[in-house]
Structure formats: structure tokens, C-alpha cells
């Protein structure tokens with residue numbers, strides 16, 4: 001399906017989840033396309049789509065199927081032509097897209113770091129022995145358990161407001177959020193500090209927004225080519241090849257980050273047991289254009305050091 005140039009009577013439909021962060025990301029995408037083609041914002045319509053992941057907030061994500069929960073309904077709407085593009089947090093995207101859809105447009109990446117959120121403490125190393133820390137992310141809990149086995153780690157779900165309330169109520173003394181999300185919501189003030197990537201390696205694609213389209217929609221392809229950020233694409237090519245080779249299809253304690261320096265790409269990776277009893281980390285560098293190969297090779301290096309059973313993350317129901 002191919003659409004024509006957007007106008008206020010035939011707007012370009014931008015599909016997104018309904019969370020404040022998701023809507024902010026859709027608005028950023030709209031504003032970038034509007035600026036690049038000198039179009040009024042009335043030539044765009046933001047279409048909010050409720051996903052399984054949004055409906056099922058009371059159960060742990062891993063119990064109901066992990067990655068893809070936040071994207072399935074949006075991709076179905078894109079395929080059906082109900083929307084023209086879909087805006088996603090790349091961190092939540094499966095490594096493969098459905099037949100007929102293409103995900104090759106990335107906005108300039110935000111801060112990749114995790115934010116430390118606490119009313120009392122400045123960072124992980126300030127946390128007293130044995131205190132309770134909450135996180136919704138298996139990766140962050142595993143990384144923390146590995147570095148600070150003394151801490152009491154609890155699952156923390158819900159939106160930003162809910163989590164802050166839990167801190168105020170003393171249910172935990174600290175929690176974590178991506179700096180990127182806080183920045184995009186204009187709430188950088190909530191972070192006590194940004195955690196160095198050497199202390200907590202972020203999730204693959206953290207801070208990156210991807211814009212998906214139908215393969216055969218050449219008008220939309222032109223829009224997206226104009227707002228695509230090459231360096232973000234190069235970094236994500238390496239990170240997502242690494243994730244694909246690790247088979248990160250369910251919610252898994254996998255961290256990975258590619259950085260560019262001149263013509264060189266450096267990819268760091270870390271895999272952990274969910275309970276944080278063991279971690280395997282390494283890094284690999286090479287020419288930027290070899291990102292996908294570097295990703296695959298780093299994954300193989302980590303896997304070759306993983307003992308039997310290390311990767312049985314997804315099998316527990």
C-alpha cells in the first residue's frame with residue numbers, strides 16, 4: 001500500500017502506544033518530518049494503539065511472552081494500512097520484523113545511560129548494605145545482584161508516577177529508569193545521577209527510536225530517509241546483530257552498547273544469570289561497516305564462555 005503526500009485532509013498517520021513517553025516520541029518523529037518537508041503539523045495524525053503489554057500490567061512481562069507484546073497490534077495496524085508509520089522504542093523491538101514491514105529509520109539517539117532514582121542516595125555505591133531496590137527490568141536486577149549481592153531486589157512495575165510513589169512510601173530506596181525516557185519527558189530532574197556505562201551497561205538499543213513502514217510505501221520511504229540518523233543506524237546494526245545471535249527473544253538479562261570513534265565501532269556486551277550469580281562480559285572492535293559481523297562474533301565469544309544451562313532464561317514459564 002502506498003500513500004500520497006500528506007495534507008490536513010489526508011494526514012500521515014503515525015501509530016504509537018499511548019504512554020506519555022511513546023506519544024512524545026511520535027511527536028518528535030512528526031516534528032522532524034514536518035521540518036524536513038516544510039509541512040504543517042495538521043498534515044499528521046497521531047494514532048494511539050493499545051497493545052497487549054499495555055493491557056496486562058498486573059503480571060510480570062516475562063510470564064506473558066516478553067518482547068513483541070508492545071508492538072504486535074501496532075504492526076498489524078501498519079500492515080492493514082490503518083497507520084502509515086509506527087514509532088517504537090528500539091529497546092522493546094524484537095530483532096525481526098513481520099513480512100512486508102521494514103524498520104530502517106532511526107532518530108538521533110538520546111542518552112544511552114540508566115538513571116539512578118532515589119530520594120536519599122546519589123548512586124549505587126552510596127547504597128547501604130542490605131537495602132531494598134526496585135526495578136522492572138530483569139537486566140538491571142541481574143546486574144545489580146551481580147555487583148551488589150547484599151541488596152534486596154524487588155520487581156517494580158507501573159509508570160513513572162507509580163514508581164516514584166513506591167519510593168515515597170518507602171517500599172524501596174532506589175529504582176532505575178532510562179535517562180533517555182526522562183529527557184524526552186522533560187523530567188531529567190527525577191534522576192539523582194546517570195550511571196556510567198562501565199558500572200551498568202545499558203540494554204541493546206536503549207535511547208533509540210525507530211520508525212517502521214511498509215516495504216512498498218515509497219512516499220513514506222522518502223520521508224523516513226530524510227530524518228534517518230546514520231550513526232544511530234550503524235550502532236544499532238551491531239547491537240541488534242549481537243542480540244539476534246544471543247537469541248534475545250524473551251526478556252533476558254542481556255546488555256550491549258556500540259560506540260563509534262572515527263571509523264571504528266566498539267561493541268561491549270554482558271550476559272548474566274537472572275539471579276546475578278554469574279556474568280560474562282567482553283568487547284570487540286572493528287570497522288564501522290562490519291557492525292553486524294562484530295555483533296555476531298561478540299555474541300559467539302560470550303556464548304562460548306557460558307556454562308551449560310546459562311542460557312535457559314526463557315524456558316521457565
Ligand SMILES: NCc1[nH]cc(CCC(=O)O)c1CC(=O)O
Nearest residue numbers: 089091177178180181206207208
Ligand atoms: N522497557 C521499557 C522502556 N522502553 C524504552 C524506555 C525508555 C528509554 C529508551 O528509549 O530506551 C523504557 C523505560 C525505561 O527503561 O526506563
